[in-house]
Amino acid sequence: LSGFGLCLGSRVMPVCAPLLDLSNGYKIPSIGLGTFKTTDNALVQETIFTALDAGYRHIDTAFIYSNEAQIGNALKSKMAENGIAREDVFITTKLWGTDHHPQDVRPACEASLRRLQLDYVDLYHIHWPVYLSRDCGKREPFTLEDTWKAMEALVDAGLVRSLGLSNFNRAQIDRIFTVARIKPTVLQIEASISFLNEKLIEYAQSVGLVVTGYAPFGSPGTTPEFTSPLEVPCVTEIAKRHGKTPAQILIRHGIQRGLVVIPKSSTPRRICENIDVRRLALTSLTPFHSSIPFYFKFLFSRTVFNFELSADEMATLNAAEPQQCRRFALKSWANLPEYPFHDEF
Template sequence: MSANIPLVKMPSGHSIPVIGLGTFKTTDREVVKTSISAALDAGYRHIDTAHIYQNEADIGEALKVKFAEGGIKREDVFITTKVVMLWGTEHHPMDVRPACGESLRKLQLSYVDLYYVHWPVHLLRQGESRGPFTLEDTWREMEKLVDAGLVRSIGISNFNKAQIDRIMAIARIKPAMLQIESSVVFLNEKLIKYAQLIGLPVTAYAPFGSPGTSPDYANPLELPCVLDIAKAHGKSPAQVLVRHALQRQLVVIPKSTSPKRILENIKVFDFELSPVEMEALNNAEPNQCRRFGLRAWSKLPEYPFDDEL
């Protein structure tokens, strides 16, 4: 990693830049390429994607172009993606290796730095009530990807405490990262504190609260507290939210397709929020609400969000 972005060392022994570019819902081919190019030019060295984002191939093309230009090498960029979730196939253990191979083919890479189980939810095959396999079976297949050199580290995303504990109990290779939703409108603080207590680093997705998801949700970028703190520091509301996540010891993956905002979101290392400001942001939205609860999956096996943790 060559850019001046702080790194967090994961349990796998590998290090991850504390800020990455989120790419959820970035599907237009030219927009993807422009975003990746702008991010790398701005100093990002961490790109986060997933099979279901439907942009791996375009990200792969953008990376190929940047690597060919010289100056940035493959080993300089930390790439994460997530195990395929297709309706009726999902992360059945037999699907893990082929899914990883497909992602590598699209990304035009020989390995990814971090490969997540995207969701613990068991999406049922036709005629199936519950698979004969478990999350633990899936994790054992993830471990084989590390053995094969296809991935450097493996992680879990959207798991609850009980599911984390189950994986930790059987893992030959421990999860290197937990990726979950976290912002000032949904701190997810109990789960974050638990993960950090057991030595599992956390990446926060949707740090801006995914504005526009629903008119019923508060927009963190417009909260009076956020605006006041941004004004006091001469920063944008987005920069305040990224900084807030970093000071909670989180890795953070803000999403933007605007080259101007992509650059802005990484310029957060020249100021610090005071303890008073951090507390104000932690209490900025009393109606804490998960944006990505996916209630349509709530009756499926392994749905993670019925438990408090």
């Protein structure tokens, strides 16, 4: 494990989010910024600026989030301002289901790169295994394995460094591994105390995949019909015991499971709370927000890497939601080929 460097003004300071090794030799930061449903230009800019100043070096987006262009503009501006090198920021985006046809994979990736204003992305996922046809059956049939071969060509062309799978089940993972010349390095799936996804995580890690857990807070803004893990009594009790926020407890829970965690927020204070900034010198910060000194002073005692949950606390959190329930089931796709959630995992 190691850390990136954070440039603020003329000072270079370490960022504390550890890096996890990918099977192809690259590394991925263990905390990233989720950007789902963040599309307003001004809000995206503030979110990315805040995240980079707070020490994030992992940004997760996707074509379907409709914010790649906004993120690209913000990244270009802030990285130039802070002197942050491209190789020190890990950018993830994803291939949408309408572009699974092998002929569409490279154009889709290149379009994402243009919007992001990048020469390459660090990680490119197949977002879902489900193909969403837009050609009314006019093309030759193809398989998920054919899509993967087109993904491999992106690595060959230098457009992508690492390939990933998102929302795939075990059988689908096995099929890709069987044909892969360039193996996937990351599996991104829903993972929280409300939906532990234990069997799939254990399997993915056993075959060398780093697992990214999305919706660690249960995505309360997207799925209001469910109780948020942030409101579960044992979470608030453990948070009080450690002097942390409930969000930090849930992030720490994911980290101790060996996951990359990508909490989503567009609120400056919460963005900062979700990552460790304890090694940053307050006096050397260049203010990017009128209240940012307050954020960092507040956070010095409220970080996610200066404490550990005990085995008993981990067990309590794992048992906190007996009715395990997936928030992102996309049941409207249940009758489509390759729908991943018919299988147990």
